[in-house]
Amino acid sequence: MIISVIAVLITFGMVIFLHEFGHFLMCKKLKVRVERFAFGFGPELVGITYGETRFSICAFPLGGFVKPAGETLEDCSGHPDEYFAKSWVERLGIVAAGPIMNYVLAFTLFFGVVYFRGLPEPSKDSIIGEVAQGLPAEKAGLKSEDRVVKIGRESVETWTQMAEVIHKNPEKEITVVFVREGKLQQIQVTPNLDKAANRGLIGITPKFEYKDIGFVGSVKEGLHQCWLWTKYTVTTLASKIYHRERPDLAGPVGIVQMVSRAAHSGLEDLIFLIGLISVAVGFFNILPIPLLDGGHAALYIWEGLSRRKLTLKTLQVANSIGMVFLMSLLLFATYNDLVRIRDTRKAKAEAAADKEKAPDNLKAKPAEPVKVGN
Numbered sequence: 001m002i003i004s005v006i007a008v009l010i011t012f013g014m015v016i017f018l019h020e021f022g023h024f025l026m027c028k029k030l031k032v033r034v035e036r037f038a039f040g041f042g043p044e045l046v047g048i049t050y051g052e053t054r055f056s057i058c059a060f061p062l063g064g065f066v067k068p069a070g071e072t073l074e075d076c077s078g079h080p081d082e083y084f085a086k087s088w089v090e091r092l093g094i095v096a097a098g099p100i101m102n103y104v105l106a107f108t109l110f111f112g113v114v115y116f117r118g119l120p121e122p123s124k125d126s127i128i129g130e131v132a133q134g135l136p137a138e139k140a141g142l143k144s145e146d147r148v149v150k151i152g153r154e155s156v157e158t159w160t161q162m163a164e165v166i167h168k169n170p171e172k173e174i175t176v177v178f179v180r181e182g183k184l185q186q187i188q189v190t191p192n193l194d195k196a197a198n199r200g201l202i203g204i205t206p207k208f209e210y211k212d213i214g215f216v217g218s219v220k221e222g223l224h225q226c227w228l229w230t231k232y233t234v235t236t237l238a239s240k241i242y243h244r245e246r247p248d249l250a251g252p253v254g255i256v257q258m259v260s261r262a263a264h265s266g267l268e269d270l271i272f273l274i275g276l277i278s279v280a281v282g283f284f285n286i287l288p289i290p291l292l293d294g295g296h297a298a299l300y301i302w303e304g305l306s307r308r309k310l311t312l313k314t315l316q317v318a319n320s321i322g323m324v325f326l327m328s329l330l331l332f333a334t335y336n337d338l339v340r341i342r343d344t345r346k347a348k349a350e351a352a353a354d355k356e357k358a359p360d361n362l363k364a365k366p367a368e369p370v371k372v373g374n
Contacts (some may be wrong), residue, residue, distance in 0.1 A: 136204025
């Protein structure tokens with residue numbers, strides 16, 4: 001429990017602090033007076049005033065903000081050190097600095113993991129790396145480090161051979177023969193049908209090996225990971241919208257769960273997950289949604305192209321729309337989290353009930369002699 005709490009605080013702290021720190025640094029560079037720099041929302045728990053800025057830690061650590069002087073048209077008196085006294089280009093630079101810092105953080109973390117640990121590559125051997133909760137492999141009793149030697153009627157030596165058999169047999173019961181702690185055992189498993197790919201899946205991943213790729217290679221891989229996960233987010237959301245499917249968004253509850261699992265899995269997994277979350281936050285904030293950095297940027301670009309100053313009414317309407325949208329998105333993501341928790345608990349309960357009944361086809365039992373490679 002303590003490890004989970006610390007991991008969550010570190011994750012939100014790094015991602016949010018550096019995002020807001022980007023805004024803060026750009027304000028300072030452009031000589032915009034910052035009245036407050038806060039981590040979290042709600043009542044202030046701890047605070048200190050340094051120079052012209054009040055630095056605060058607030059009660060709810062699910063966000064943060066930088067409050068520059070004259071950040072609204074109502075508050076702007078026209079003094080040169082106020083936010084709206086600056087040109088639209090300078091304001092654009094201030095809002096862009098937050099997402100940029102998220103990508104800088106993500107790159108640094110990805111680079112660090114690859115440089116110090118190595119580039120993970122899936123093993124070609126038919127050894128199970130991880131087993132997903134609630135899916136057929138876990139229900140059947142397969143575990144990490146199990147080496148599969150026969151599946152169905154085919155003996156296997158490589159992950160590709162094993163995967164081909166699983167993919168070709170959706171919703172068909174197959175026999176899996178594997179070695180665990182030097183003993184040959186077998187179970188029955190029925191792959192789920194992955195409708196998108198039209199193939200069977202049981203919820204296992206290969207074991208990973210690590211390859212040293214040096215400093216330059218690590219830099220390239222860090223950049224590649226930032227691009228890869230941004231592209232994945234775009235293509236996934238586009239596909240969901242095109243097919244009119246419900247996006248599988250994670251809200252605060254889901255993120256806390258993922259961070260907790262990663263913290264118990266290992267430091268490397270936690271660092272990589274923080275990088276993924278930082279990419280997600282950076283990407284989300286560049287979307288042209290009012291109240292987000294991207295929404296502000298869109299208004300400033302429109303101001304520059306049209307050569308017309310933003311009005312108080314325009315900003316109020318945009319902010320109202322953004323507030324409704326973001327609150328709806330938060331409720332939707334939280335609903336997704338709760339549904340995911342319910343489904344996971346249901347799957348675990350079913351698996352426990354199956355094991356309690358102990359049917360023969362779910363018991364790991366000694367296998368018949370098998371010749372590997374035939």
